[in-house]
Amino acid sequence: MTSTILISGANRGIGLELARQFAEGGWQVIGTARDPAGASALRETGATVMPLEATDPASIAALTSQLAGQPIDVLIANAGIAFNLGAPPAQVTRADFVKVIRTNTIAPFMLATALKPNILASGRKVVSAMSSLMSSIGANDWGTQYTYRASKTALNASWKALAREWAPEGITAFLLRPGMVATDMTEGQGIDVTLSVAGMKKVVEGLGTADAGRIIGYDGFDVPW
Template sequence: MSTVLISGASRGIGFELARQFANDGWSVIATARDPASAAALAALPNTRVLPLEVTDAASIEALLTALDGEPIDVLIANAGIAINLEAKPIEVTREDFLLLQETNAFAPLALAAALKPNILAGELKIATAMSSLMSSISANDWGTQYTYRASKTALNALWRQLAQRWAPEGITCTLLRPGLVATQMTGFNGLPVEVSVRGMKAVVERLSLKDSGRIIGYDGTDVPW
């Protein structure tokens, strides 16, 4: 049985990822900031819920202790945030900008780096995180979403570097694009979460080293840089 670790799994895309992988027979390690309030997550088959605040180094260290070297086949660094997507440049604050960089770019890198020994111990050796069409510079022809775009573009650069450094060790580093999905983050506008996750799960299950460094959408198409 393959093992997937999904961060930010208490709701939305993360919860649906956990549900679909668990129902398909995977062993799921699902993280939540407050496991006590994640009863629906804990009720999934083949699922263990562990606490994790991705922006807290001590919390990541506690996760490593709880895992105790357990092999992980697939990491999905899903946890992320968006703040004031319609803010004008004058309305973008330093605090919001840095918070999104910390949560959406640095935290996935920190989590992947910490879990590298676990990933190396797994059979599939896949490390993924959630990018976005908003990350693309060449496709940005309508502006807006300054802080969110910047954080996801930074994530792209970080993951490309991981792909280059870790491929010789057999680790596939690929970014996923869920599309505009009807979750709390989007005001429940967009694709049904089940559709997006079904597509991303299919992408993950087909990944190999030749895909390292790509940004692949739920529909199997690449996101342009």
């Protein structure tokens, strides 16, 4: 039986490559984009393209309604943002914090909870989002990146709670670390996106229920808390 994966923020970068590699691997792919009409590259992967503004509750509700009764084996809440990464503390604004937390922390959590019935209806029952080495408190020995770090650390905490609560229902909630990938977000710095995604795909396809609550890198190594 063909497995189904839903990838949010799939119109470019990591999300687009995830859609491409999973589709090539025989998965049924649902990819979301803010502007489906402009997501031609995503459509070319063979994915079903659906609209989603991940920070908008009404948009999540509309997506949930469209997907009613559709089993989703794997959810990857990929949509995320980063900006002003090098800003000193005095230049970080309240608006910066709110925007990044809304997108990187609240939106994945709300999407996962909204699509829980679809996950439960599937065979694999996997719920994931994108964490980062920047989320690690113990590994932070150089500072900077205040809003991004905070958003990902908070994501880790909420996802760990989901993992504990949903495990008895057979759901494996875990987080992925793509590494620093050469995309528009990183201004082309980092590893090739195909390498990162190939590693994450291998992680997803090899998951078991014992992996709930882990933060697993594209290289198979866990991120320290």
